[in-house]
Amino acid sequence: MNISKIIKPLTKGYLPPLGEFPDYLLDFAANLSKFRGRFQKLTSVERVLTAIRHKEPDRVPVATIVCAGGRQVSGITFPEYSLNAEKAAQAFVDGLDFAGGDVVVLLLDLSVEAADLGQKMEYPENSTPRPDFNNHIIRDVSDYERIKVVDIKDAPRMSEYVRLCHKVVRKIGFRSIVSGFIFGPLGVLAMMRGAENMFKDCLLHPAKVKKACEPITEVLINFADAQCQTGVSAIAIDTLFASRNGLSKKLWEEIEGPFSREITKKIKEHGLIVGVHNCGHDIYFDAQIKFMEPEFISFAHLPDDCHTQKEMKHRYGDQTTLVGYVPTPLLVHGTPKQVMEECWRQIDDLAPGGGYILAPGCEYPPNIPLTNAIAMVNAANKYGI
Amino acid sequence: MNSDNTILQTLEESVFSKDIERVSLVVSRIDIQSYSPTEIINALSRGIEKAREYFKNGIFSIPDLLVAIDAYRHGINYLKEIAPKLMNQKTEDEKPRVVIGVVEGDVHDMGKNIVAAVLEASGYHVYDLGRNVPNETFLETIRSTKADILALSTMMSTPLANMRILIEMTKTTYPHTAIIVGGAPFDADLARRMGADGYAENAITAPDETNKLLISFASDKKLIK
Numbered sequence: 001m002n003i004s005k006i007i008k009p010l011t012k013g014y015l016p017p018l019g020e021f022p023d024y025l026l027d028f029a030a031n032l033s034k035f036r037g038r039f040q041k042l043t044s045v046e047r048v049l050t051a052i053r054h055k056e057p058d059r060v061p062v063a064t065i066v067c068a069g070g071r072q073v074s075g076i077t078f079p080e081y082s083l084n085a086e087k088a089a090q091a092f093v094d095g096l097d098f099a100g101g102d103v104v105v106l107l108l109d110l111s112v113e114a115a116d117l118g119q120k121m122e123y124p125e126n127s128t129p130r131p132d133f134n135n136h137i138i139r140d141v142s143d144y145e146r147i148k149v150v151d152i153k154d155a156p157r158m159s160e161y162v163r164l165c166h167k168v169v170r171k172i173g174f175r176s177i178v179s180g181f182i183f184g185p186l187g188v189l190a191m192m193r194g195a196e197n198m199f200k201d202c203l204l205h206p207a208k209v210k211k212a213c214e215p216i217t218e219v220l221i222n223f224a225d226a227q228c229q230t231g232v233s234a235i236a237i238d239t240l241f242a243s244r245n246g247l248s249k250k251l252w253e254e255i256e257g258p259f260s261r262e263i264t265k266k267i268k269e270h271g272l273i274v275g276v277h278n279c280g281h282d283i284y285f286d287a288q289i290k291f292m293e294p295e296f297i298s299f300a301h302l303p304d305d306c307h308t309q310k311e312m313k314h315r316y317g318d319q320t321t322l323v324g325y326v327p328t329p330l331l332v333h334g335t336p337k338q339v340m341e342e343c344w345r346q347i348d349d350l351a352p353g354g355g356y357i358l359a360p361g362c363e364y365p366p367n368i369p370l371t372n373a374i375a376m377v378n379a380a381n382k383y384g385i
Numbered sequence: 386m387n388s389d390n391t392i393l394q395t396l397e398e399s400v401f402s403k404d405i406e407r408v409s410l411v412v413s414r415i416d417i418q419s420y421s422p423t424e425i426i427n428a429l430s431r432g433i434e435k436a437r438e439y440f441k442n443g444i445f446s447i448p449d450l451l452v453a454i455d456a457y458r459h460g461i462n463y464l465k466e467i468a469p470k471l472m473n474q475k476t477e478d479e480k481p482r483v484v485i486g487v488v489e490g491d492v493h494d495m496g497k498n499i500v501a502a503v504l505e506a507s508g509y510h511v512y513d514l515g516r517n518v519p520n521e522t523f524l525e526t527i528r529s530t531k532a533d534i535l536a537l538s539t540m541m542s543t544p545l546a547n548m549r550i551l552i553e554m555t556k557t558t559y560p561h562t563a564i565i566v567g568g569a570p571f572d573a574d575l576a577r578r579m580g581a582d583g584y585a586e587n588a589i590t591a592p593d594e595t596n597k598l599l600i601s602f603a604s605d606k607k608l609i610k
């Protein structure tokens with residue numbers, strides 16, 4: 001236990017890294033919160049920490065994953081949100097203030113890393129940034145070896161993202177848990193090559209893809225390192241292609257698995273919580289746990305080896321904290337009552353024993369009203385009443 | 386035509402075993418006088434159908450399917466190149482016509498590309514408009530092709546409002562064109578609320594759903610109620 005790593009953040013008004021505390025102390029605190037939660041309302045931080053230590057808090061914690069949706073409250077455009085840390089920070093805080101919840105996930109957009117690795121991006125007014133699909137920086141397999149490591153300090157999007165983490169952590173303080181975000185190596189590569197071509201390359205030229213993942217992973221490790229120093233409590237890594245929407249399990253383990261492990265090592269060195277975000281179908285919980293040992297997995301669909309949410313809870317509930325998984329279509333078209341009913345169905349099966357955070361399966365759809373994000377928070381508040 | 390089907394079986398196998406070079410070799414060795422283009426196309430299509438089955442059963446993943454589609458396309462393109470006049474235009478005209486594309490505001494086209502390929506292999510005449518397609522382009526193509534089906538895809542929630550407008554315009558202007566939608570933000574309920582007639586849960590089941598939609602639309606029944 002490094003006392004200075006605990007004292008310094010506390011004096012500056014934000015949470016110290018959980019990993020600096022010994023397990024017995026965290027368990028003691030979680031048990032205390034569990035007991036206290038029977039009589040008193042816990043703070044968001046207490047609630048989340050109790051849940052991820054697999055104890056039952058006063059109520060299920062909620063991560064609304066209102067990210068770009070917070071722009072609606074702040075009144076800023078998508079490009080401002082993506083490119084300006086101050087405005088983005090305000091959008092995340094406004095989203096939390098407006099919709100509520102216990103966790104802030106700084107899922108800015110998926111273009112941050114690829115943009116700084118040289119991929120040209122488009123910044124539409126009404127949607128998230130995207131690569132210029134007519135102008136991929138990696139045009140054929142021979143280009144993979146041309147990817148070069150960039151210094152985070154010289155990388156404008158990643159630097160701005162690090163500033164965003166810093167600002168949100170200071171604004172949020174002890175109010176909530178703040179998580180950084182990293183797109184996994186293959187996700188970044190897909191932005192630079194196009195997903196379709198990259199998938200085929202994984203099958204036909206795996207050695208070249210792995211070679212490309214080396215500099216990308218080095219950048220992502222440095223990016224994780226920089227995020228860790230801002231005071232975020234966790235970092236979620238998006239390994240979308242560890243699912244039926246991506247590679248076979250065997251190929252994912254061969255290509256991205258080892259690289260994802262390296263990134264998680266860096267995060268854990270800082271004592272931060274490692275999370276996985278994967279909104280694919282039939283995701284490979286087992287493979288991702290094997291390589292990344294995440295404290296939480298944020299998911300949109302059941303894992304490939306489970307048929308029901310009860311089975312998922314039984315199989316994985318003691319290995320990781322489950323974060324999910326209100327369906328995006330329901331958030332788009334459902335009434336608040338329907339959303340609350342779905343939340344209650346999930347809470348019924350997934351919350352017992354802790355290890356569960358109620359959340360959408362993916363980012364809260366950024367252009368729809370925030371009503372159903374509020375419905376999720378209400379569902380958690382009113383559960384069992 | 387030739388009763389020896391060994392070479393056609395080899396062609397079929399080459400597609401689902403994702404062997405692009407073998408497809409080229411086999412197609413180049415086929416005696417075009419002994420086999421009709423339809424027989425050859427059917428062999429290539431059976432290869433894709435088998436690849437689709439493999440995906441459904443978890444034997445194939447997305448990369449496997451994509452490479453099998455490349456092998457199929459390789460064969461089809463070679464055939465078009467060497468025997469364009471032998472391709473039966475009448476048969477092409479009799480195929481159901483599908484206009485497909487990723488709606489304006491989205492550029493994720495991998496799922497759409499898979500759907501387009503498997504629909505083509507399933508006997509549809511596919512007009513693939515690509516990605517980020519303006520509503521006017523969809524409407525104009527429906528008009529010019531007299532499309533039976535409009536297949537719309539998006540992987541994002543942000544283009545949904547515009548997509549709803551396109552669906553309304555299509556239903557008003559071309560009421561005999563059935564509309565099927567698919568992509569990450571959808572489920573059957575949202576597809577229905579958007580005004581679509583059908584919903585494909587994923588790229589692999591899209592041909593089955595499209596077939597059902599054609600039949601049900603012909604009998605004036607909607608697939609999703």
